[in-house]
Amino acid sequence: MLSRRNFLSAATALASATAISGRVQAASIPEAPIMEKTTVQPPLYPSSGPDYRPVVTLNGWTLPWRMNDDWKEFHLIAEPVVREFAEGMKAFLWGYNGQSPGPTIEAVEGDKLRIFVINKLPEQTTIHWHGVLLPNGMDGVGGLNQPHIPPGKTFVYEFEMKHSGTFMYHPHSDEMVQMAMGMMGMIVVHPRDASFRRVERDFVFIMSSYDMDPGTPTKGNRNDQLQHVGVEQPRIPRH
Numbered sequence: 001m002l003s004r005r006n007f008l009s010a011a012t013a014l015a016s017a018t019a020i021s022g023r024v025q026a027a028s029i030p031e032a033p034i035m036e037k038t039t040v041q042p043p044l045y046p047s048s049g050p051d052y053r054p055v056v057t058l059n060g061w062t063l064p065w066r067m068n069d070d071w072k073e074f075h076l077i078a079e080p081v082v083r084e085f086a087e088g089m090k091a092f093l094w095g096y097n098g099q100s101p102g103p104t105i106e107a108v109e110g111d112k113l114r115i116f117v118i119n120k121l122p123e124q125t126t127i128h129w130h131g132v133l134l135p136n137g138m139d140g141v142g143g144l145n146q147p148h149i150p151p152g153k154t155f156v157y158e159f160e161m162k163h164s165g166t167f168m169y170h171p172h173s174d175e176m177v178q179m180a181m182g183m184m185g186m187i188v189v190h191p192r193d194a195s196f197r198r199v200e201r202d203f204v205f206i207m208s209s210y211d212m213d214p215g216t217p218t219k220g221n222r223n224d225q226l227q228h229v230g231v232e233q234p235r236i237p238r239h
């Protein structure tokens with residue numbers, strides 16, 4: 001059962017996620033949450049459905065969702081991001097919702113997911129839900145089981161989570177470049193039975209390595225830098 005404390009935590013986490021979200025999407029698409037910081041964000045306790053112990057994403061966050069009837073709706077924005085690996089060392093990457101790696105998608109076995117993927121990259125993309133059992137048309141391999149998502153367009157993925165486990169998402173569209181640029185994130189699907197292999201604490205993190213030349217521009221505000229990335233359209237993570 002959901003305790004009052006858990007409910008308040010969830011409300012607080014969602015409120016703070018909303019507070020850092022400043023961008024309104026195209027008219028038909030609700031505002032998507034954006035994360036500006038790489039510090040660990042508090043877990044999102046379930047506010048509906050079965051209880052579970054939410055994961056903590058190290059140096060990351062969980063993507064807030066909203067319920068629309070019995071669909072759990074998420075918004076992922078594929079976009080250029082700037083990540084400060086060390087003080088003053090900023091890398092121009094590609095990621096999701098302001099961060100690379102992207103936010104963790106968290107769900108429960110049996111959940112019906114609807115994931116809006118908005119492409120703000122300078123090239124086409126898709127998302128492949130690595131390891132998830134789903135209908136072929138939702139598997140996200142561009143040119144094979146779906147058209148690539150052109151820049152500026154949105155693709156809506158819909159599938160039911162048939163099994164619990166730890167998975168990941170990443171593009172299957174120019175994937176060698178896009179994954180090297182930082183496009184990946186975790187998917188955690190909790191068992192429907194909360195007592196099944198229950199853990200006290202649950203952490204996820206992604207490790208990735210980059211090869212970057214020194215001299216990456218660090219001046220200007222975030223928008224200038226994003227514009228710089230958009231104009232230059234880097235094919236590999238170096239400037």
Ligand SMILES: [Cu+2]
Nearest residue numbers: 128130131170
């Ligand atoms: Cu994969």
